[in-house]
Amino acid sequence: MALRNHLPAEPDIAAIRAHATNMRRHILLMAEGPGQGYVGQGLGIADVLAALYFHELRHDPGDVRAPDRDRFVLSTGHYSIALWAALAEAGVIPLSELPTYGADDSRLDMSTLDTTPGVEIIGGSLGHGLGQGVGMALGLRLKQSAARVFVELSDGEMQEGATWEAAMSAGHFGLDNLVALIDCNGIQADGPVVLNMEPVADKWRAFGFATQEIDGNDLAAVLTALEEARRAEGRPHAIVLRTRPGKGVPTLENRERAHFVRVDAGEWAALRAELEREAEVSHG
Amino acid sequence: MAEVARTLAMGIDEASGERPIVAAPFGKALIEIGRERPEVVGLTADLGKYTDILPFRDTFPERFFNVGMAEQNLVAVAAGLAQTGFTPFATTYGVFASRRAYDYVAIAVAHARQNVKIVAGLPGLTTGYGGTHQAIEDLALMRMIPGLVVIDPCDATDIAAATRAAAAHDGPVYMRLLRGNVPVVLDPATYRFEIGKAVRLCEGADVGIIASGFMTERALDAAARLDARGIKAGVLHVPTLKPFDSEAVANFAASVSRVVTAENHVMRGGLASLVAETLFDAVVARPLARIGLPDRFIECGAVPTLQQRYGITVEHIVSAAEGRIAS
Numbered sequence: 092m093a094l095r096n097h098l099p100a101e102p103d104i105a106a107i108r109a110h111a112t113n114m115r116r117h118i119l120l121m122a123e124g125p126g127q128g129y130v131g132q133g134l135g136i137a138d139v140l141a142a143l144y145f146h147e148l149r150h151d152p153g154d155v156r157a158p159d160r161d162r163f164v165l166s167t168g169h170y171s172i173a174l175w176a177a178l179a180e181a182g183v184i185p186l187s188e189l190p191t192y193g194a195d196d197s198r199l200d201m202s203t204l205d206t207t208p209g210v211e212i213i214g215g216s217l218g219h220g221l222g223q224g225v226g227m228a229l230g231l232r233l234k235q236s237a238a239r240v241f242v243e244l245s246d247g248e249m250q251e252g253a254t255w256e257a258a259m260s261a262g263h264f265g266l267d268n269l270v271a272l273i274d275c276n277g278i279q280a281d282g283p284v285v286l287n288m289e290p291v292a293d294k295w296r297a298f299g300f301a302t303q304e305i306d307g308n309d310l311a312a313v314l315t316a317l318e319e320a321r322r323a324e325g326r327p328h329a330i331v332l333r334t335r336p337g338k339g340v341p342t343l344e345n346r347e348r349a350h351f352v353r354v355d356a357g358e359w360a361a362l363r364a365e366l367e368r369e370a371e372v373s374h375g
Numbered sequence: 376m377a378e379v380a381r382t383l384a385m386g387i388d389e390a391s392g393e394r395p396i397v398a399a400p401f402g403k404a405l406i407e408i409g410r411e412r413p414e415v416v417g418l419t420a421d422l423g424k425y426t427d428i429l430p431f432r433d434t435f436p437e438r439f440f441n442v443g444m445a446e447q448n449l450v451a452v453a454a455g456l457a458q459t460g461f462t463p464f465a466t467t468y469g470v471f472a473s474r475r476a477y478d479y480v481a482i483a484v485a486h487a488r489q490n491v492k493i494v495a496g497l498p499g500l501t502t503g504y505g506g507t508h509q510a511i512e513d514l515a516l517m518r519m520i521p522g523l524v525v526i527d528p529c530d531a532t533d534i535a536a537a538t539r540a541a542a543a544h545d546g547p548v549y550m551r552l553l554r555g556n557v558p559v560v561l562d563p564a565t566y567r568f569e570i571g572k573a574v575r576l577c578e579g580a581d582v583g584i585i586a587s588g589f590m591t592e593r594a595l596d597a598a599a600r601l602d603a604r605g606i607k608a609g610v611l612h613v614p615t616l617k618p619f620d621s622e623a624v625a626n627f628a629a630s631v632s633r634v635v636t637a638e639n640h641v642m643r644g645g646l647a648s649l650v651a652e653t654l655f656d657a658v659v660a661r662p663l664a665r666i667g668l669p670d671r672f673i674e675c676g677a678v679p680t681l682q683q684r685y686g687i688t689v690e691h692i693v694s695a696a697e698g699r700i701a702s
Contacts, residue, residue, distance in 0.1 A: 205487055213487050216482050218447070219451060219482060222447065222448045222451025222455065222479075223483055225448070226455015227455040228455075229452065229455070230455065230456045231459055233416070233437070233461070253445075253447040256442075256443075256445035256447055257451065259445070259448075260448055260452065264440070
């Protein structure tokens with residue numbers, strides 16, 4: 092099998108949007124099993140993951156360890172629900188496995204372990220992703236590989252000091268094969284972001300990153316930013332993504348901004364119907 | 376006025392002056408390995424000079440990364456390099472590798488089974504810079520991490536051999552470092568280091584000294600002194616704390632009348648604890664005296680002063696072997 096998503100190619104936005112909607116369907120299906128989960132974060136980041144897995148990321152669903160694959164490092168392990176949705180939509184994981192999310196002996200854990208195909212790092216302990224991404228980017232550069240490294244991390248995760256240790260080193264080593272994708276959804280474990288991280292984009296610029304700031308739920312903007320981040324000019328890239336937790340399901344978008352969403356068993360049918368209505372509108 | 380000993384520079388030499396020395400045995404070994412294995416890379420967190428890795432940088436500049444004073448990132452970057460097929464040797468002090476970077480060693484390296492070698496300077500009581508720099512409990516911390524190999528080498532021979540064994544081992548390793556001018560205690564022509572194996576260095580049934588790290592040198596010196604007093608002491612060198620050679624330790628203990636452990640580490644959680652657990656499990660009942668560091672933070676001072684004050688000299692081992700230090 093060969094790597095998918097050869098570049099440069101014009102993005103087929105309608106097709107990518109359809110994948111994002113499918114991923115949201117997968118996320119609701121998964122969350123309904125345990126009746127709870129990081130469904131807000133998953134729905135919020137779904138557009139970014141759709142843009143990666145169905146346009147930007149050079150990967151091979153038939154060979155997830157292909158040496159020259161682009162790496163997608165999910166640092167926030169509890170966003171696993173979004174990664175499982177993307178991997179299932181991409182054909183790495185069978186769709187039939189989705190209802191096992193969070194169940195005993197399932198591969199689709201609430202927090203990522205590297206034993207599931209398509210997972211690059213164990214991501215549950217926050218602050219681990221960017222540093223490992225720096226190591227991967229150094230390694231790929233040393234091997235003269237054209238592969239790139241995309242590291243997702245979150246606004247709350249910027250409070251971990253090691254995030255900035257890693258950022259310093261990425262800037263110092265001039266890693267233009269590294270793209271930091273910072274999901275700013277405004278929530279963390281104790282509620283709305285508890286420690287003000289603004290101005291986020293200025294911080295990344297100060298650490299030597301070519302930095303963009305966009306609406307992370309605007310698929311066209313995400314694709315354009317990713318294209319811009321292909322530029323190799325001797326410094327790493329950062330894309331600050333302003334995302335909306337629960338995006339695509341209005342009830343969840345408007346529910347109290349919770350890190351860990353609980354949904355009553357009787358609510359799921361209504362939430363699925365909301366997603367279908369929203370999808371119909373957005374797909375035009 | 377009597378001369379007062381003073382704290383010397385950060386990384387003192389281990390050499391006692393009575394044995395031949397090798398300068399920077401780790402750096403020399405890593406260069407040799409680097410020539411044979413292009414996938415070996417070096418990293419440090421602003422302690423290259425004090426961990427003997429700069430010769431590797433000078434030989435392979437494109438394969439060396441200094442991440443600055445950032446030990447969590449040191450370990451994370453090493454893990455990332457391992458994930459792209461490299462074999463990183465990452466150096467810092469033991470205190471920083473263990474206390475500061477523990478979560479990264481545990482998760483990014485050990486849990487993820489990455490092929491990262493952490494090389495830790497200033498082991499135990501080898502610096503006069505006080506509790507901030509003395510890694511007196513690193514072995515206990517590191518041996519608690521599943522899947523991590525933990526090595527405490529004795530001398531220049533051991534360092535070179537263990538570095539080579541670590542490079543050949545497919546998996547994470549934590550190795551204590553002796554740097555600068557390091558004595559040659561073990562004969563490189565006959566000594567064989569193998570991960571997880573203890574080595575019987577001398578025979579004697581009156582007392583058996585089980586030692587790790589540079590305490591093995593002191594154990595051999597103690598055995599020579601005991602011999603002059605008519606006490607036959609055996610010495611078992613245990614350079615690998617994990618995996619622990621329980622079989623060799625139990626057999627050795629069973630062959631002697633009483634046992635002394637000697638370690639450059641607190642006596643809780645390191646070699647002494649391992650030996651006690653092993654003898655209990657193997658139902659080998661022998662009196663056990665422990666030589667090692669106390670359960671306390673140690674002040675600044677000259678290293679010989681501190682080693683004397685806190686009980687890890689040849690004399691302490693001799694006293695324990697003669698039964699003058701209580702079990």
